[in-house]
Amino acid sequence: MRSKRTFDFVKTSRRFLIISAIITLLGIVIVSISGLNYGIDFSSGTSMDISTKKPVTEEKLRAFLDEQKIGEYTLTTAENRDSIRFKEALNENQEKDFKAAFSAQIDPDASYEINIVDVDIAREQQQSALIGMAIACLGIVIYVSIRFEWRFAISAVVSLIYSAFFVITMFSIFRLEVNLPFILAVLTIIGYAINDTVVIFDRIRENLRFAKIKTAADLDALVNKSVWQTLSRSINTVITVLIASVCLFIFGSESIKLFSLAMIFGLVAGAYSSIFIASQLWLYLKKRQPIKKVAVKPQSTP
Incomplete structure (x- = not known):
């Protein structure tokens, strides 16, 4: 059959x-x-997730990042949460200066999740x-x-x-x-x-x-x-x-x-x-x- x-x-x-x-x-x-x-898991860099209490426009955030002159970055925005990936691994002073500038110009109540990976890691x-x-x-x-x-x-x-x-x-x-x-x-x-x-x-x-x-x-x-x-x-x-x-x-x-x-x-x-x-x-x-x-x-x- x-x-x-x-x-x-x-x-x-x-x-x-x-x-x-x-x-x-x-x-x-x-x-x-x-x-x-x-991503920064396999290349050196800094991953920074920022939660804000008030909405921040992408244009305002990009203008702020350009002013900091930290280097090349990628930005992903969402409601009250923004993800920034810097190609360079930030040192302790750069991290402190960035937080201080963000609190002064964008949102003083922002919280940060930062992951820094160097070349060896x-x-x-x-x-x-x-x-x-x-x-x-x-x-x-x-x-x-x-x-x-x-x-x-x-x-x-x-x-x-x-x-x-x-x-x-x-x-x-x-x-x-x-x-x-x-x-x-x-x-x-x-x-x-x-x-x-x-x-x-x-x-x-x-x-x-x-x-x-x-x-x-x-x-x-x-x-x-x-x-x-x-x-x-x-x-x-x-x-x-x-x-x-x-x-x-x-x-x-x-x-x-x-x-x-x-x-x-x-x-x-x-x-x-x-x-x-x-x-x-x-x-x-x-x-x-x-x-x-x-x-x-x-x-x-x-």
Whole structure:
């Protein structure tokens, strides 16, 4: 009996893998040329959040900041709360002078949240973030290798790298700030992506136990069947988390907007890579293994 499903994931996999490779190559070029817009977590500088008792216009605040001549800055304004990011790390005297001037010219009742990161701390946090991501990937390789086999592990890691690098590329294109919440978002994305991938791999392994694989076409049919059997679960999981991330991005505070945006990019990329990269790459590696022929015993003649 023919299946009513018309979309063939395996048949179209070559097209999607080529598209994924092109996106990755473009991402490498973009990140190499433009780099990343590091926040003060990964570059020296000063983050200053100011809460005021009365509203302050952006024009007035920019004029005040220009008068201080502290250096390059970025300003994000909200109702009674303004976020300023100075590219330079302020010393103790500069910090005191700034507070005194702000109290005299803008609001004497203002409160301040100041975070100063010097070059050494920024470099240390960069290294810690990279080590954390490397340990996470290594742990996934070990886990998938033990639970499944090395082909599953390689396919899973390639899929995860694609998802994470897609988010990095999007942040590079739109010059969005890369900070510690961004790293947390990437690690969370890796968790969701490996969950989707393991669900598909588990179904592939289960179907392999009862399938009689005689040709490459049988393997194609098995992967298609496994993806279809897990597709609704993967889509429902992604949509549920995606709705929450979109709501956080729209209604959340400024401090979690970039985290939410990274989650949105990563959830889409993770769902895509689990279906069109991980499972198809495993199929490619599996086909390189000789298919074991099942020996047929000759029937005895009476």
